[in-house]
Amino acid sequence: MTLITSSKNELIKSLRKLTRKKNREEQQRYLLEGVHLVREAIKAQQKLIMLLATTDFQQVDWLPTDVPTYWLTPEVAQALGTTVTTQGIFAVLPLPVTTVPQTYTGTWLLLDGVQDPGNIGTMVRTADAAGLSGVVLGQGSADLYSAKVLRSMQGSHLHIPIYQGELTTWLQAFKAAQVPIFGSELNPAAVAFHQIPAQKNFALIMGNEGNGMQAALLAQTDQNLYIPIQGRAESLNVAIAAGILLFQLKD
Amino acid sequence: MTLITSSKNELIKSLRKLTRKKNREEQQRYLLEGVHLVREAIKAQQKLIMLLATTDFQQVDWLPTDVPTYWLTPEVAQALGTTVTTQGIFAVLPLPVTTVPQTYTGTWLLLDGVQDPGNIGTMVRTADAAGLSGVVLGQGSADLYSAKVLRSMQGSHLHIPIYQGELTTWLQAFKAAQVPIFGSELNPAAVAFHQIPAQKNFALIMGNEGNGMQAALLAQTDQNLYIPIQGRAESLNVAIAAGILLFQLKD
Numbered sequence: 001m002t003l004i005t006s007s008k009n010e011l012i013k014s015l016r017k018l019t020r021k022k023n024r025e026e027q028q029r030y031l032l033e034g035v036h037l038v039r040e041a042i043k044a045q046q047k048l049i050m051l052l053a054t055t056d057f058q059q060v061d062w063l064p065t066d067v068p069t070y071w072l073t074p075e076v077a078q079a080l081g082t083t084v085t086t087q088g089i090f091a092v093l094p095l096p097v098t099t100v101p102q103t104y105t106g107t108w109l110l111l112d113g114v115q116d117p118g119n120i121g122t123m124v125r126t127a128d129a130a131g132l133s134g135v136v137l138g139q140g141s142a143d144l145y146s147a148k149v150l151r152s153m154q155g156s157h158l159h160i161p162i163y164q165g166e167l168t169t170w171l172q173a174f175k176a177a178q179v180p181i182f183g184s185e186l187n188p189a190a191v192a193f194h195q196i197p198a199q200k201n202f203a204l205i206m207g208n209e210g211n212g213m214q215a216a217l218l219a220q221t222d223q224n225l226y227i228p229i230q231g232r233a234e235s236l237n238v239a240i241a242a243g244i245l246l247f248q249l250k251d
Numbered sequence: 252m253t254l255i256t257s258s259k260n261e262l263i264k265s266l267r268k269l270t271r272k273k274n275r276e277e278q279q280r281y282l283l284e285g286v287h288l289v290r291e292a293i294k295a296q297q298k299l300i301m302l303l304a305t306t307d308f309q310q311v312d313w314l315p316t317d318v319p320t321y322w323l324t325p326e327v328a329q330a331l332g333t334t335v336t337t338q339g340i341f342a343v344l345p346l347p348v349t350t351v352p353q354t355y356t357g358t359w360l361l362l363d364g365v366q367d368p369g370n371i372g373t374m375v376r377t378a379d380a381a382g383l384s385g386v387v388l389g390q391g392s393a394d395l396y397s398a399k400v401l402r403s404m405q406g407s408h409l410h411i412p413i414y415q416g417e418l419t420t421w422l423q424a425f426k427a428a429q430v431p432i433f434g435s436e437l438n439p440a441a442v443a444f445h446q447i448p449a450q451k452n453f454a455l456i457m458g459n460e461g462n463g464m465q466a467a468l469l470a471q472t473d474q475n476l477y478i479p480i481q482g483r484a485e486s487l488n489v490a491i492a493a494g495i496l497l498f499q500l501k502d
Binding site for chain 1: 369373376377378379380381382383403405406407410411478480481482483484485486487488490491492494495498501
């Protein structure tokens, strides 16, 4: 049993660097924190590079025995954690290798320049709950493997394929597969969302919090959807809008 | 013109205390931060106790001239602000006086023990966008006038009445007014939400992030609604669920 007692330990120092995207890419791994996320990773039979936990966790019966495990003092766990009070358990996972989907049919959520980590994570979780085929993050969207996005995803990135890439290229592939493409727009001239029936194939694009979708992408859609605002709010939060649209569109 | 150059200034010290609920209640006022929220307050013709801004804002044409205004150095603005980089403008508003509504008919969102400030704020914003009559925060829900809730509400608390109180009492009033009461439940035995038509009168209750609604309240509803989960996510974020349900229910 290895007990790490100093936050200056070389392993801890290198894992603490994983808060930055550059270092995640260099090390090709990311850190999951907290009981819920670590258990989700175990349940989803993800390859775990290692586990780290305070010695309290020696008593639980759900830790795998075939994964290198390091025990931490509470102080070291707190130094590694990104929350005010850490739960004291972490898993290190390999960054998934980006692939292309076998088919472009099915139901898809595309994010165009979404900035807020909580919004991105919540939309991935919502896409998972709606049973979508996958999520595509366009260039300019915040990174997927930061602690905040991981917290909001609640493990959904272990359930649903997530791709990153140039949305224009993806739209061409959806068009070739005859998948209807819906944009979303804060514009009463667009189509009111409840007029669109549920369907087996679609790609829905959600845009940036402040600026919405790029005009270049809006022009490439089959239809642009609008959620009618009845009150005095200027707009809906983008993740709320995505939830309303996905649970309308998904058959 | 008064320029405040020290964050040890007595006014600044007393305003910085407004991050705590106890002090907001003692001083009977709260702080709005940022260009969007301050402009929303001006637009909504709210009574402003005072404005505080860095001298950059002396050039804008939308600041009211009949409100006491204090100018701040960038350092003092940063000390007063609650964000990593403050926009340098603040308004102090009186805490609204809690009243009772004139009528219990109409469309209502009730929050039962919702904890996360971002979720509460986003739900108030969504209720505003859906054109509801009001929002009721039950006991055990996080406070409304913290910086995080205010940021997520995006000014919607200036558009829509928000009440705080014992939900059981409110449910009795809705029953007396013959307003249908809907609970929300992560239970496939409940009624699938899309089976319920849009209506002019309803009260919808959303529960705590981890534990859902109190059983005692679930028992007092007319129907409990469920959003079918098709994928592998265990649940939806509570604010997403509220958005889906409100845009289904609201006529």
